[in-house]
Amino acid sequence: MPVREGTYGLLAEFDTPSQLVRAAKSAYNAGYRRMDCFTPYAVEEAAEAIGFHRNTVSLVTLIGGLLGLATMFGMETWISIWAFPLNIAGRPYYSWPAFVIPAYEWTILWAGLSAAFGMLALCGLPQPYHPLFNAPNFRNGASSDKFFLCLESTDPKFDIVATRGFLDGFSPVSVVEVEY
Amino acid sequence: MATKDVPVNDPMLDPVTGEFAVIAPGHTFKSVTEEISRIVLTPHTPLGWFFGFAIAGGVVLMLLVALTWLFLKGVGIWAITMPIAWGFAIVNFVWWIGIGHAGTLISAILLLFKQGWRNSINRFAEAMTIFAVVCAGMFPLIHVGRPWLGYWLFPYPNSMNVWPQFRSPLLWDVFAVSTYATISVVFWYMGMIPDLGTLRDRSTSRIGQFVYGMLAVGWRGSVRHWMRYETASLLLAGLATPLVLSVHSVISFDFAVALLPGWHTTIFPPYFVAGAIYSGFAMVITLAIPIRKFYHLEDLITMRHLDNMGKVMLATGLIVAYGYSTEVFMSYCYSASHWEYFMMWNRMFGPMGWSYWVLITCNIALPQLLWSRKFRQNAALLFIMSLIVNSGMWFERFVIIVTSLTRDYLPSSWGTYRATRWDYMTFAGTLGLFTFLFFLFIRFLPMIPMSEIRLMLPQAKIRAEAEPLPEAGD
Numbered sequence: 001m002p003v004r005e006g007t008y009g010l011l012a013e014f015d016t017p018s019q020l021v022r023a024a025k026s027a028y029n030a031g032y033r034r035m036d037c038f039t040p041y042a043v044e045e046a047a048e049a050i051g052f053h054r055n056t057v058s059l060v061t062l063i064g065g066l067l068g069l070a071t072m073f074g075m076e077t078w079i080s081i082w083a084f085p086l087n088i089a090g091r092p093y094y095s096w097p098a099f100v101i102p103a104y105e106w107t108i109l110w111a112g113l114s115a116a117f118g119m120l121a122l123c124g125l126p127q128p129y130h131p132l133f134n135a136p137n138f139r140n141g142a143s144s145d146k147f148f149l150c151l152e153s154t155d156p157k158f159d160i161v162a163t164r165g166f167l168d169g170f171s172p173v174s175v176v177e178v179e180y
Numbered sequence: 181m182a183t184k185d186v187p188v189n190d191p192m193l194d195p196v197t198g199e200f201a202v203i204a205p206g207h208t209f210k211s212v213t214e215e216i217s218r219i220v221l222t223p224h225t226p227l228g229w230f231f232g233f234a235i236a237g238g239v240v241l242m243l244l245v246a247l248t249w250l251f252l253k254g255v256g257i258w259a260i261t262m263p264i265a266w267g268f269a270i271v272n273f274v275w276w277i278g279i280g281h282a283g284t285l286i287s288a289i290l291l292l293f294k295q296g297w298r299n300s301i302n303r304f305a306e307a308m309t310i311f312a313v314v315c316a317g318m319f320p321l322i323h324v325g326r327p328w329l330g331y332w333l334f335p336y337p338n339s340m341n342v343w344p345q346f347r348s349p350l351l352w353d354v355f356a357v358s359t360y361a362t363i364s365v366v367f368w369y370m371g372m373i374p375d376l377g378t379l380r381d382r383s384t385s386r387i388g389q390f391v392y393g394m395l396a397v398g399w400r401g402s403v404r405h406w407m408r409y410e411t412a413s414l415l416l417a418g419l420a421t422p423l424v425l426s427v428h429s430v431i432s433f434d435f436a437v438a439l440l441p442g443w444h445t446t447i448f449p450p451y452f453v454a455g456a457i458y459s460g461f462a463m464v465i466t467l468a469i470p471i472r473k474f475y476h477l478e479d480l481i482t483m484r485h486l487d488n489m490g491k492v493m494l495a496t497g498l499i500v501a502y503g504y505s506t507e508v509f510m511s512y513c514y515s516a517s518h519w520e521y522f523m524m525w526n527r528m529f530g531p532m533g534w535s536y537w538v539l540i541t542c543n544i545a546l547p548q549l550l551w552s553r554k555f556r557q558n559a560a561l562l563f564i565m566s567l568i569v570n571s572g573m574w575f576e577r578f579v580i581i582v583t584s585l586t587r588d589y590l591p592s593s594w595g596t597y598r599a600t601r602w603d604y605m606t607f608a609g610t611l612g613l614f615t616f617l618f619f620l621f622i623r624f625l626p627m628i629p630m631s632e633i634r635l636m637l638p639q640a641k642i643r644a645e646a647e648p649l650p651e652a653g654d
Binding site: 130 | 208209210213335341342343344345346347348351352355356359362363366367369370374377378380381382393394397398399400401402403404405406407408409410411412415416419420422423426430630631632634635639640642643
């Protein structure tokens, strides 16, 4: 992978979530799209503000759960009818009510694993390195008590001087330029 | 009319409702982060921690001795014999897995019901679930006699061309318990990722930064990630809820599907689940009260939590009491079966009748004290009550398994049961293992979810443009 150089984006730091949401809304309305907010806990309003309304974790979970159900039920049926038919007190080989219970457990197992690992995959995690970790105030604050808005340099509307001026208008604690 | 006997300006009381606050007032994003992360990141481990850790470690050594001897000699060193083929091992298995259930209840079901107070206690309740499942899972494995062949329980292609038998509740158990263990670990770890990110950023040692950094998988708090994370948490909670109800139901099928009087009953699934939650909440209280005292977390685990947990214990205890009375009604009044009648008479007044009365005293009689608000809000008394309930629930499993098995249909095959020292050592050893793992957990991982506590602070409310901005974070 080629080493990328230059500016990743401009990072504005805020003290309160309300300031962040206001700034994010204005930036979105001003036409910025390649942007992200960083908060120490889930701030739903900030996600709404930058136009992130839906996610596909539920779909991944549903598919995972159905696959788990089909896998276990299919395996039980195959084992009990073809692979190793056993006569247990004269019960039918295809005892589907008994098969429901392990199939139910595997629905939950596969759905749960899909929810957790699907969430990580959709987020692009694990990703131990990210340019934002180059900003010292991000490392100190983003995971404890500060709120950040980052406008990325790949946005067509991004201009280092104009964007900085735009962000300064929201009276942030600081605006720093983040390097790759 | 006399006003209620409460101090008017107590900061821990809500001025409107008079209820205890979930978090003490005056906290900021920074102060909760510091208060929780300092326990993990401090370079000075408290002496008391080493003391407790050493004792728990000693008990784990005893467990290892007991297990080594068991593997050398076989299950004959235990008191199990015909007709009591299921002794302490299965009693302990059912007891431990039941304890785990409260962790899932707190983290999943109370999340779905939007019970905000759960946030302070959910992380260590989940840890409790995992460690309890570790202790529980060990028992069926060592009980099979040749634990090195434990993988035979799973369906896999093998040279013997043999496959498991899917009509047996014992096999359902394998899938229920292994799913439960996996989902609990995943839910616990996923919930911890943002907090591990906080520890990565706040740690001052290279090792800490590296280890927490790797565990945090590069979490950076992007709101896009947060939204997916929240969805995944809700989905996992929604999946864990039917799972937790199914696990103890499946375990109760191990009994209910058998034909033995005292086991063959349809009330078992709901009654086992209620009993599981009952003993689990007792264990959460047993853990929460000393931890909160030792680490001075009274601001985050407040009287509100203890009071609520006392109420849940009372409610589930009453469901369990209903289960017991149904059993009595079914066997004495309704079954018209001589065997059922005898089973209940034997349970109450037979040679092991004392264990039934211990169970009634611990699980039904004494917990009625929880009706009193004063009792629930006294940490010391609540702690003692939690120990009583835990013992009572252990006796419940003992009564179900041992008294039913000692005297079945055929008087010529009746027997008696007296646990050996290896039984006691193994049981006490798992208590040590549980404590040992818990000591490691509170020292190295954040025991209260910081991100969820931040969300509960008044500063987290988004204010509209017109409203004045609140004071800055700290």
